[in-house]
Amino acid sequence: MDEAAGITERCVAISRAAFGRGDLDAAIADLHRLPAGLAVRGVLAADLLPAVLRSVSPTDRDRIRQIAGLLEIAERHPPDTADWPQVRAAARSIALLRAGADGEVVDDRAMLTELGTLLDQVGGDDNPATAPLLGSVRTMLTYLRALDNGDEAVLRRFPDEARRLRDQLASIPAMAHLGDAFAGIVDVIGASHRDEDLRPSIDQLRQAVEHLPPDDPLRDAFEEVTTFFGPLAGMYRDDPNAPAPALTDEQLTAMTDLTLRPELGAEGRASYHGGVGGAAVYSGWGADLARVEQGIEHLRTAVALADPDSPKRAGHLLGLAVALYHRGDLTSSTRDVEEADGLLEQARTLAGGPAHPMWAAINEMLSYTRRRRGAVPDPHKAALEGLQEHAWKVLLQSDLPAANLAARRAARDAVEVARQCLMFNDPDNAIRALDAGRGLALHAATEVGNIPRRLDDADRPDLARRWREATASGSAESLPTGLRHEVLSVLAAPGGGAALLDAPGLDEIRTALAALDADALVYLVPGNRPVPGFAVIAPQRGPTGYIALPNLHVRNDLDVERYLTALARRDAVIADPGRDLTALDDPTDFAASLDSMCDWAWRAAIGPLVERYLPTLARPDAGRPPRVVLVPMGELARFPWQAARRSDGTYAVQLVAFSQAASARMLCHSAALAPVPPTPVGLVVGDPDTGGVAPDLAAARAEAYAIHRSFYPGGRYVGRRVDGSTSRSGPGSVDEVRDWLTSTGPGSGAVLHLACHGVINTDPESATSYLLLDGGGRLTAEELVELTARSPERDIGLIVLAACRTGLAINGYDEAYSLGTAFLAGGVRSVLSTQWAIPDRATSVLMYMFHHHVMAEGLPVWEALRRAQIWMLDPDRSFPDRMPARLRQQLHHEELAHVAAWAGFVHWGW
Numbered sequence: 001m002d003e004a005a006g007i008t009e010r011c012v013a014i015s016r017a018a019f020g021r022g023d024l025d026a027a028i029a030d031l032h033r034l035p036a037g038l039a040v041r042g043v044l045a046a047d048l049l050p051a052v053l054r055s056v057s058p059t060d061r062d063r064i065r066q067i068a069g070l071l072e073i074a075e076r077h078p079p080d081t082a083d084w085p086q087v088r089a090a091a092r093s094i095a096l097l098r099a100g101a102d103g104e105v106v107d108d109r110a111m112l113t114e115l116g117t118l119l120d121q122v123g124g125d126d127n128p129a130t131a132p133l134l135g136s137v138r139t140m141l142t143y144l145r146a147l148d149n150g151d152e153a154v155l156r157r158f159p160d161e162a163r164r165l166r167d168q169l170a171s172i173p174a175m176a177h178l179g180d181a182f183a184g185i186v187d188v189i190g191a192s193h194r195d196e197d198l199r200p201s202i203d204q205l206r207q208a209v210e211h212l213p214p215d216d217p218l219r220d221a222f223e224e225v226t227t228f229f230g231p232l233a234g235m236y237r238d239d240p241n242a243p244a245p246a247l248t249d250e251q252l253t254a255m256t257d258l259t260l261r262p263e264l265g266a267e268g269r270a271s272y273h274g275g276v277g278g279a280a281v282y283s284g285w286g287a288d289l290a291r292v293e294q295g296i297e298h299l300r301t302a303v304a305l306a307d308p309d310s311p312k313r314a315g316h317l318l319g320l321a322v323a324l325y326h327r328g329d330l331t332s333s334t335r336d337v338e339e340a341d342g343l344l345e346q347a348r349t350l351a352g353g354p355a356h357p358m359w360a361a362i363n364e365m366l367s368y369t370r371r372r373r374g375a376v377p378d379p380h381k382a383a384l385e386g387l388q389e390h391a392w393k394v395l396l397q398s399d400l401p402a403a404n405l406a407a408r409r410a411a412r413d414a415v416e417v418a419r420q421c422l423m424f425n426d427p428d429n430a431i432r433a434l435d436a437g438r439g440l441a442l443h444a445a446t447e448v449g450n451i452p453r454r455l456d457d458a459d460r461p462d463l464a465r466r467w468r469e470a471t472a473s474g475s476a477e478s479l480p481t482g483l484r485h486e487v488l489s490v491l492a493a494p495g496g497g498a499a500l501l502d503a504p505g506l507d508e509i510r511t512a513l514a515a516l517d518a519d520a521l522v523y524l525v526p527g528n529r530p531v532p533g534f535a536v537i538a539p540q541r542g543p544t545g546y547i548a549l550p551n552l553h554v555r556n557d558l559d560v561e562r563y564l565t566a567l568a569r570r571d572a573v574i575a576d577p578g579r580d581l582t583a584l585d586d587p588t589d590f591a592a593s594l595d596s597m598c599d600w601a602w603r604a605a606i607g608p609l610v611e612r613y614l615p616t617l618a619r620p621d622a623g624r625p626p627r628v629v630l631v632p633m634g635e636l637a638r639f640p641w642q643a644a645r646r647s648d649g650t651y652a653v654q655l656v657a658f659s660q661a662a663s664a665r666m667l668c669h670s671a672a673l674a675p676v677p678p679t680p681v682g683l684v685v686g687d688p689d690t691g692g693v694a695p696d697l698a699a700a701r702a703e704a705y706a707i708h709r710s711f712y713p714g715g716r717y718v719g720r721r722v723d724g725s726t727s728r729s730g731p732g733s734v735d736e737v738r739d740w741l742t743s744t745g746p747g748s749g750a751v752l753h754l755a756c757h758g759v760i761n762t763d764p765e766s767a768t769s770y771l772l773l774d775g776g777g778r779l780t781a782e783e784l785v786e787l788t789a790r791s792p793e794r795d796i797g798l799i800v801l802a803a804c805r806t807g808l809a810i811n812g813y814d815e816a817y818s819l820g821t822a823f824l825a826g827g828v829r830s831v832l833s834t835q836w837a838i839p840d841r842a843t844s845v846l847m848y849m850f851h852h853h854v855m856a857e858g859l860p861v862w863e864a865l866r867r868a869q870i871w872m873l874d875p876d877r878s879f880p881d882r883m884p885a886r887l888r889q890q891l892h893h894e895e896l897a898h899v900a901a902w903a904g905f906v907h908w909g910w
Contacts, residue, residue, distance in 0.1 A: 010034060011044060018047035028052075028066055031073065042077025045070045049087050053094070068095045139165050143186060150357055150393050151481050153402035155190060162186055184208040188229055198229055227254045228272070231279055247283035247291065255279065256298075267312065270305035273298045274316050281323040289330050296323045303343075315358050317347035321365060325372075334373075341369035354388035354492060354501060355485070360413060362386065367420060380420040384429055387414060387436035388501040392492065394440040395447065395500070396484050400782050401767055403441035404811040411437040411633065411814035415525055422534065427544040428506050430536050431664065434523045435503035438631065438663035439816045445785045446669055446825045447500065449792070451487060454500065460490055504664045506538060512664075512671035513540040516910060517860070518627045519617055521664060524605055524641075525633045527553050535609055538664075541618050551604040554635045559593075559600040566593040567638060570837050590836075594899045598645035606644035606652045614656070627657040627862065629667060637813040640835060640903035642869070651873065657866045659907045660807075662816035666824060670909040676797030676829050678854055681749030683740045684708040685756055686719035688732030688774040694757045696724075700802065703844030704755035706884045710848070711855040715749050716740075719756070719774070722886070732756070734777035741784075742791045750797035753851070758803030758819055758834070760810060767811040769819050771803065781810060781822035788826020796828045797910075798854070798861055802847050807833030807906050820908055829910040830861040835903075842901035846872055848887055850905075852880050862907045872902040 010030040017027030027048060034041050049070050052063060071091045078084060139161050146154035162183035184205030191201045206226070231251045259272040277298030284291030299320040306313040321340040328336035344366040351359050363386025370379035390410035397403040414437025421430035448471065455464035463486065470483055491500045504512075509521055520539045527533035533552025537545050554560050570590045614626050630641055642653040652658065661667040686704030687697040701720050708717040719732035730736045740748060757772035770778040788796065801807075806819040820833025832850070849871050853864035871877050875897065879888055895901050 007034060007038070011040060014044045015047060018044070018051050020051065024048070024051055028070070032069070039077045042074045043079045045074035046079045046081070046084055046087060049074065049091050053087070053090050064094055067091050071095065147189070148357075149481065149485065150396060150406065151398075151402075152393075152405040153398045154481075156402060156405065158186065158190070159183075192229065202226060202229060224258060228258060228275060231255065231283075247279055252276070252280060252294070259298075259301075266305045267307065267310065270302045270316060271312070273305065274302035274319055277302060277323065278319050281319075281326065285326065286330075289327070292323060292327050292330065296320065296327065299323055311350070311356065314347040314351040314356060314362065317343045317350070318358055318362050318365065321347065321369070325365070325369060328372075337369055337372050341366070341373055341375070344369060354386075354392040355489060356389070359389040359392075360386040364413070364417070367417075378424065378426070380417065380424055380426065381429065383417045383420055384433050384436070387417060387433060388492070390414075390436065391440055391443070391501040392488060395444045395488055396481065397444070398481060398484070400441060400445075400817065401811070403444055404767060404815055404817075407437075407440045407812070407815055410440055411812070413437060415633065418525065418536065419531075422536075422546055427536050427546045430546065431509070431521075431523065431538050431544065432503045432505065434525065434536060434631070434633065435664040438633070438814055439666055439821070441815050441817045442662050442821055442825050443665050445782075445817075445822070446666075451491075454491055455487065458490055463487055463490060504668050506544060508668050509538045509664050510540055512668045513538075513629070515671040516629070516659075516667070517624075518629050518659065519614075519620055521629045521631065521661065521667060522609065523631045523633060524549075524552065524636050526636055529553055529556060533605070535605060535613075537609075537613060539617050542616075545613065545616075547608050547613060549605055549608060551600075552636075553604075557600065559596045563593040563597040563600075564635070564638065566590040567836060591895075591898055591900045594640075594643070594903075597639065598643050598651070598899060599647075601639055601641060601644035602646055602652065606641055607646065610652065610655055624863070625655065625657050625866075627659070629659045629661050631661050631663060632813075634813050637809065637816070638835065640899065640906075642866075642906075643899045643903035653866055653869050653903075654873070657862055659862050659909075661908065662821045662824070666816075666821065670824055670829065673827060673829055673910075674795075675910050676750045676795045678751050678797050679749055680712050680714050680855065681747065682712045682715040682751030682753070683737070683749065684712060684715060684717045684719075684753045685732045685737065685773070686717065686721070686727075688719045688756055688772075689726070690757065690772050690774070691776050693776040694759075694772055697755065697757070697840055699840040699844045700755035702884070702886050703802065703847050704753060706844075706848055706887055707753055707851050710882045710884075711851045712749070712751060712753075714747075715751070731774040733774040734779050737771070737773065737779055738787060741787045741796070742794060744791065744794055750795060751800075752796065752798070753800045753802065753847075755802045755847075758801065758806040760805050760808050760818075762811060769806075769808070769810050771801075771819065781817065781819050784819065784822040785825045788823060788828060792827065794827075796823075798830045798832075799823050799828050800832045800847065800850070801834065802832075802838070802843060803834065804837040805834060807835050807908075820906075824909050831908045832861070832865060832905050833908065834905055836900075838904045839895070839901055842872075842896055843904075845887055845896060846902055846905065848883060849880075852883075856880065861910060865905060865907050869902045869905070872896050 010033065013022055014027040014030055016022040017024050031041065031044055031048065034044075049067065052067055052070065071088065074088070078088075142154060143158055143161070145151070146158075166183060184201070184207075187201040188198060188205055191198050231247055255272075255276045259269055259276060277295040280295030280298060281292050282295075284295065299316065302316040303313070303320055306316050321343040324336040324340040324343070327333065328340070344362055347358070347362045348366060351362055353359065356362075364383045366386075367379045367381075367383035370376050370382060387410075390407060390413065393406040394403045394410075397406050414433050414435075417433040417436075418430040421427070421433055451467050452464040455461070455467065466483060467487060470480065488500075513519070513521060518540065520537050522538075523536045525534050525536070527549070532548050532550040534549055535547045537547070539545075551557075554564070566589050609628070614628075617626070620626055632639065632641065642651070642656075642658040644652040646652075661670075684704050684707055686708075687701035701724075702722050704719065705717065705722050708715065716729050717727050718730035718736050719727055721727055737752075737754075740752065754771060758769065759772055759778075760769040761767060768780050768782065770780040773779060788794070801820055803819075807821075808818055809815055810817050818833060820831045823831050846868055849868040850864050853859045853867045854861060857864075859867060877896075
């Protein structure tokens with residue numbers, strides 16, 4: 001047979017196979033043997049592509065490589081057919097997906113842009129032939145990009161996207177069975193990203209794959225997932241101090257075999273070696289030197305394979321450094337520690353800054369190697385700088401739940417770094433460390449409006465203009481993640497505004513304390529037996545200090561556990577729409593637990609602070625008590641520290657004035673605003689009719705009406721009057737409160753008193769808190785930030801949240817994002833919020849006395865609350881002449897002096 005006849009025969013065989021009448025693999029091999037310059041070669045490649053696409057699985061690497069090769073041939077001599085754009089789009093999307101999953105292509109933004117272009121070329125989402133496939137690939141790549149960028153909003157939404165993807169794949173016969181299995185693989189990756197137990201996700205994936213056909217290539221992919229992630233899942237431990245389970249030789253061999261697959265690129269192979277090495281070191285931690293050394297060899301291979309410019313290389317360097325440091329512990333080798341230190345310096349340079357997902361871990365490990373080597377005088381400062389990563393991650397997010405997810409490890413890391421600082425007798429930087437893990441979501445909410453000014457200061461008016469345009473709708477969620485990333489990169493660069501990421505320094509804190517007329521900012525940090533708790537103190541004048549507090553534990557203390565249990569029960573009662581609020585006024589189990597908690601609070605923290613530390617400070621000006629601003633970390637935020645009780649029965653509130661702050665950042669934010677003196681004009685909201693959503697608040701109604709008539713007669717009263725009728729000024733709707741918050745008219749006033757229901761939902765997926773107003777309308781904490789921040793010219797001096805649990809954090813105590821702090825973030829000067837479900841009758845009297853001290857006696861807000869609380873404790877209390885008879889009747893009730901009646905209110909701000 002001559003050459004021409006052979007070429008013709010091959011072309012016929014290829015064409016027959018393209019239409020299902022021949023061996024597909026043989027046809028592809030024949031195509032590659034055809035002369036490179038043969039024009040018909042492109043047409044035949046284009047004919048083969050649909051057949052290959054119909055037979056491909058997302059995990060079939062051989063087929064995907066064939067698609068890439070066929071596409072390259074076809075594009076040299078593309079056919080002039082109507083269906084070629086659709087075929088090309090499908091083939092290119094599969095190639096992009098494989099590249100993205102293997103990490104072979106770094107520019108994922110370019111990939112997503114190209115996918116969008118491909119969709120447009122074939123008719124977009126309206127084309128039923130290609131839209132499901134291209135849309136599915138785009139979803140997958142978006143997920144991979146979100147993992148790399150730490151975009152928690154996208155990751156949180158992905159379960160819904162995975163369900164949509166499953167429905168799209170159902171329309172493609174060859175891929176209909178892959179949706180559940182793909183979603184299962186994504187769940188495993190997501191659980192790994194969140195540091196969660198992998199076992200439930202792997203079990204769910206196993207069930208999904210069991211429904212696949214016996215010869216489906218996805219079964220092989222599942223075996224890879226279980227081989228690699230299975231041993232890691234077995235290492236999940238509820239108790240971090242428990243020994244790690246051993247990695248068997250068989251498991252290690254199976255994991256190692258995955259690194260040998262010929263289809264892996266260098267980046268993919270490096271990732272597998274890094275994972276195997278990390279698992280080996282982890283399983284040998286503390287005892288098995290041979291296993292640790294096996295891990296080190298894999299980690300060295302990962303470093304050698306990784307591209308020198310790849311961002312992932314920093315992670316491989318970190319893994320190797322950790323392994324060497326640990327081997328140095330086992331062998332007392334200084335050489336290993338020195339090598340680890342050098343690798344970490346390389347990793348730090350390559351990571352470049354807080355945008356890198358390993359920035360905190362690299363710097364924390366660097367502080368350990370520096371401390372072991374004694375190479376620098378302040379090794380803990382590296383770990384402190386690493387905490388900037390947490391602020392970066394939170395500022396990058398587009399909504400509150402995502403910000404809370406991004407901050408989930410911030411407080412834990414901050415406390416660890418603070419302890420390092422105190423080991424070096426450096427309380428100044430311990431304060432900065434603690435603040436780096438506090439209130440980051442709240443910080444992000446306050447900074448959205450400041451970004452344009454910061455960009456102008458950084459000489460980037462172009463970015464400032466784009467930011468203003470993106471936020472024109474008034475919603476932070478309108479900001480693209482890409483724009484956030486670009487802006488943060490500018491502001492975090494040297495000279496670009498590092499204060500955006502850094503906690504305030506001591507000079508800034510002192511300036512804020514002086515403006516607020518406070519003596520000290522005090523962080524209370526719980527211990528974890530046998531490690532003691534501690535208080536770190538920044539005074540307005542004098543050196544910083546700290547106190548070890550060996551009794552400051554919230555676990556394994558009967559008084560504390562009893563209080564927290566009773567508080568949880570009380571919260572459960574208030575969350576029940578059918579609750580009987582009168583039960584909250586009785587001295588029940590909660591009241592009894594409060595009583596014993598008061599003694600513990602003095603013994604554990606407030607006693608040492610008042611008796612040992614405060615006497616060392618300069619005495620405050622005559623006429624006022626010492627004033628302390630507390631930042632309680634973790635669950636300590638749930639305790640009424642002003643109710644700590646000395647052995648002689650004296651409460652802390654009788655000795656010291658207490659306020660609270662979400663963080664030093666928020667303290668400085670509030671202090672930078674000019675004070676707004678109260679006037680007898682404002683808005684009072686009294687028990688709006690929720691339409692049956694929540695019970696009536698008869699005492700709160702009387703309280704609000706009396707406060708309006710006695711102290712704010714020039715203002716407006718909305719809601720229900722004492723007799724239950726609706727006020728002529730309005731029913732107390734969401735729109736009425738919104739309008740008041742944004743009004744700049746001279747008649748609006750500067751005081752808002754809300755006697756209504758506060759509701760909190762701490763579910764991580766839908767965490768929010770809101771005020772419940774007329775008709776069941778909701779005004780959420782997130783909206784309150786936007787409303788108040790949107791009108792910077794609106795000066796609001798005081799907001800009183802006389803509603804249940806308005807000071808309780810929505811998600812995580814250290815995030816401190818509540819209804820009360822939301823107002824502060826928006827620029828309100830002073831806020832009173834509540835720590836628990838407050839008793840209806842006692843609160844009405846307390847609130848009346850508070851406003852009496854503000855308006856009739858001209859006291860600062862913080863002192864007015866303190867005086868009102870002391871008044872509640874006084875058995876010989878008298879009442880103002882203007883107090884209505886209905887409220888005076890409450891004076892004869894003994895529960896007014898009980899802690900539950902007065903200690904639930906906390907002051908924030910001015």
